[in-house]
Amino acid sequence: xxxxxxxKAVELAQEAVDxxxxxxxxxxxxxxxxxxxxALAKCLNPPPPPPPxxxxPPVPLTLTLTTFECLDENDPGPFENDEPYAVxxxxxxxxxxxxxxxxxxxxxxxxxxxxxx
Numbered sequence: 059x060x061x062x063x064x065x066k067a068v069e070l071a072q073e074a075v076d077x078x079x080x081x082x083x084x085x086x087x088x089x090x091x092x093x094x095x096x097a098l099a100k101c102l103n104p105p106p107p108p109p110p111x112x113x114x115p116p117v118p119l120t121l122t123l124t125t126f127e128c129l130d131e132n133d134p135g136p137f138e139n140d141e142p143y144a145v146x147x148x149x150x151x152x153x154x155x156x157x158x159x160x161x162x163x164x165x166x167x168x169x170x171x172x173x174x175x
Contacts, residue, residue, distance in 0.1 A: 068094045071090045075088055128142050
C-alpha cells in the first residue's frame with residue numbers, strides 16, 4: 059500500500075486522542091489527528107498535475123513617428139548624408155516562455171516624438 063505511513067500516523071494520532079486528558083493535551087492530539095487525516099487524504103487522492111503552460115496571445119503594439127529630425131548632423135564631407143534610424147524595444151516582463159515579435163507601431167502618450175541620429 060502506497061499510503062502505509064500516513065495510515066499508521068492516523069492510527070497513532072487516534073490512539074493519542076483516545077488517551078489524552080481533556081484540555082490542551084486533547085486539543086493538540088485532535089489537531090495532530092486532523093493533520094494526519096489530511097495527509098492520508100492527500101496521499102490517497104493526490105491533486106491533478108498542473109495544466110501545461112499556454113502562452114497568452116500576443117498583444118499588437120503600434121508605433122507612429124510623427125516627427126523625426128536629426129539633432130546632430132555630420133560635418134560636410136564625403137559622409138554628409140546622415141541616415142537616421144529609430145530603434146524601439148518593448149518587453150512584457152509578465153510573459154514566460156518564447157516571445158514572438160513582428161511589425162508594430164508605437165505612439166507617444168505625451169504627443170512628443172522620438173528620434174536621434
